[in-house]
Amino acid sequence: MPKTTDLTPKEARFVAEYLIDANAGRAAAAAGYSAHTATRQGSQLANRPRVKAAIRKALAEQQKRTLIKADQVLLDINDLANRAAKAGEFSAAIRGKELIGKHYKLFTDQLEVKDTTPRAERLARARERLQKKAEA
Numbered sequence: 390m391p392k393t394t395d396l397t398p399k400e401a402r403f404v405a406e407y408l409i410d411a412n413a414g415r416a417a418a419a420a421g422y423s424a425h426t427a428t429r430q431g432s433q434l435a436n437r438p439r440v441k442a443a444i445r446k447a448l449a450e451q452q453k454r455t456l457i458k459a460d461q462v463l464l465d466i467n468d469l470a471n472r473a474a475k476a477g478e479f480s481a482a483i484r485g486k487e488l489i490g491k492h493y494k495l496f497t498d499q500l501e502v503k504d505t506t507p508r509a510e511r512l513a514r515a516r517e518r519l520q521k522k523a524e525a
Contacts, residue, residue: 395439403434404443408451463489 396404399420406416413431422430434440470485490496504511 396443400434400437400440400443403431404440404447407431407435407444408447459492463492 399422402420403416403422406419407413409416413435414428415431417431417434418424418427422434435444466485466488470482470489473479473485474482487496
């Protein structure tokens, strides 16, 4: 796998900028490539084998760092929620548990669909109503 030192300074800057939002055009412009050609340059840079490998490596390292932090945050929230419950601060305890539940997507909003009529049938009825109005 290519090392970061195998990259030119502009390519290394592109990789660092790309990690922010995975927007190759913006990353190319921020790395110093022409604003007029940044989108094309970004696409070309992201597809260069050594740059692509550097992005993959940097993303893997970033993921390791952020997962550790996410785990620690969850552990801290759980600890604080448990302490709050023991202290009788139930709203704080519930809020902590709620945050953990949201992280694990335990609470999902569901949309209940009552009209199961096919779209084509609904459109046909709507056209009929419009036609009747036009005739009246």
